[in-house]
Amino acid sequence: MVSRADRGPLADWFWTIDRFFLVAFVLLMGIGFMLSFAASPAVAERIGLPSFHFVERHALFILPSLAVMIGLSFLTPRQVRRTAIILLVISLALMVLALFFGVEVKGSRRWIGVGTFSIQPSEFMKPAFVVVCAWLFAEHARQPEIPGNLFAIILFGIVAALLVAQPDLGQTILTSVVWGGMFFMAGMPWLWIVLLGGVGTGGILAAYYMLPHVTARFDKFLTGEGDRFQIETAHEAILQGGWFGQGPGEGIVKRILPDSHTDFIFSVAAEEFGIIFCMALVAVFAFVVLRGLNHAFKEGNDFNRFAVAGLVLQIGMQSLINIGVNLELMPAKGMTLPLISYGGSSMIAISITAGFILALTRHRPEKRAKEKSLFRVAQGVPAE
Numbered sequence: 001m002v003s004r005a006d007r008g009p010l011a012d013w014f015w016t017i018d019r020f021f022l023v024a025f026v027l028l029m030g031i032g033f034m035l036s037f038a039a040s041p042a043v044a045e046r047i048g049l050p051s052f053h054f055v056e057r058h059a060l061f062i063l064p065s066l067a068v069m070i071g072l073s074f075l076t077p078r079q080v081r082r083t084a085i086i087l088l089v090i091s092l093a094l095m096v097l098a099l100f101f102g103v104e105v106k107g108s109r110r111w112i113g114v115g116t117f118s119i120q121p122s123e124f125m126k127p128a129f130v131v132v133c134a135w136l137f138a139e140h141a142r143q144p145e146i147p148g149n150l151f152a153i154i155l156f157g158i159v160a161a162l163l164v165a166q167p168d169l170g171q172t173i174l175t176s177v178v179w180g181g182m183f184f185m186a187g188m189p190w191l192w193i194v195l196l197g198g199v200g201t202g203g204i205l206a207a208y209y210m211l212p213h214v215t216a217r218f219d220k221f222l223t224g225e226g227d228r229f230q231i232e233t234a235h236e237a238i239l240q241g242g243w244f245g246q247g248p249g250e251g252i253v254k255r256i257l258p259d260s261h262t263d264f265i266f267s268v269a270a271e272e273f274g275i276i277f278c279m280a281l282v283a284v285f286a287f288v289v290l291r292g293l294n295h296a297f298k299e300g301n302d303f304n305r306f307a308v309a310g311l312v313l314q315i316g317m318q319s320l321i322n323i324g325v326n327l328e329l330m331p332a333k334g335m336t337l338p339l340i341s342y343g344g345s346s347m348i349a350i351s352i353t354a355g356f357i358l359a360l361t362r363h364r365p366e367k368r369a370k371e372k373s374l375f376r377v378a379q380g381v382p383a384e
Contacts, residue, residue: 013074016362024288025069025354028339029062031281036342039268040261042254054261054342061344065351072355077304080359084131091128094121095162110166122163122171123349127356129159130314133179134306137186141302149186169207169214170321170333176200177317182310221331233257234267234326245274261342263334266326282323289316295361304360311357
């Protein structure tokens with residue numbers, strides 16, 4: 001056991017880390033590995049691979065993901081910012097390369113092949129983008145003469161343009177919502193918020209009328225016509241599970257669900273473990289978001305506040321989109337369930353997000369003093 005008297009780096013980390021966040025992230029990883037046994041064998045067999053091919057690869061990604069998360073949690077806020085800037089520059093460069101030399105899948109160029117693996121640069125861009133924008137917003141709030149907000153708008157335009165060029169409407173919407181939430185928290189005038197909201201709405205309408213695959217997905221969602229095999233199969237899996245599920249390995253509908261190990265793993269969880277289990281899973285994601293927002297509310301440093309709120313909002317919105325698609329509440333969109341779905345890029349990228357959150361929410365002496373002062377002011381007691 002690490003003693004409080006020990007002042008080494010490990011002891012300092014152990015006593016300052018938010019252990020509730022840490023347990024939640026590790027729990028989600030464990031649930032994802034468990035569900036890979038239920039969801040992936042049928043997919044592997046259907047495409048001629050060994051039954052546990054995806055299970056083994058999922059396990060292979062868990063170790064580096066844990067290492068990344070724990071390693072990043074040791075960073076100071078300044079180191080988090082610097083790491084995010086480097087990661088953002090590399091990710092944007094790789095996103096540009098993917099447009100010209102990337103692997104094309106279903107008409108989209110989002111991946112870069114590296115041996116037997118493929119990397120999706122946009123996944124790594126997301127946490128870095130949030131942290132860098134948080135820094136820009138915070139710098140403008142600290143020194144209004146610094147055009148941090150303008151730089152954040154320009155950066156958002158670059159990221160959105162690259163995502164649309166792939167094309168990846170789901171990631172574009174996710175990034176836009178998270179950035180918009182941070183923009184709102186930064187205290188922007190309502191005129192700017194309404195203007196940008198109008199631009200976003202116009203962008204969705206333009207995508208609907210100009211991109212055939214977007215048109216098809218929205219039409220299928222609104223009219224119920226067209227190829228709805230995957231959505232209807234996922235819906236049937238959820239209904240078959242009932243409250244308590246069919247039992248581990250007893251699911252039948254999952255065997256014909258094409259993307260059961262990635263986009264529709266939530267439906268597999270419902271069929272085998274039941275709605276109550278899925279509600280508990282949703283509760284874990286809700287806990288992460290609410291605890292993060294609570295940290296942000298108490299945080300005295302603008303950068304930490306914007307970054308933590310943006311990072312947990314990213315996890316929450318991605319979870320919401322994935323679960324919404326599974327429940328047929330949103331148009332079909334390929335979006336992984338954070339730390340649950342199979343996918344190396346997604347798992348490591350979410351681990352980077354989690355590592356940043358753990359680093360920024362560590363209990364530091366100066367942070368506790370600031371929180372105490374804010375609490376005293378809120379209670380009407382003069383600050384010390």
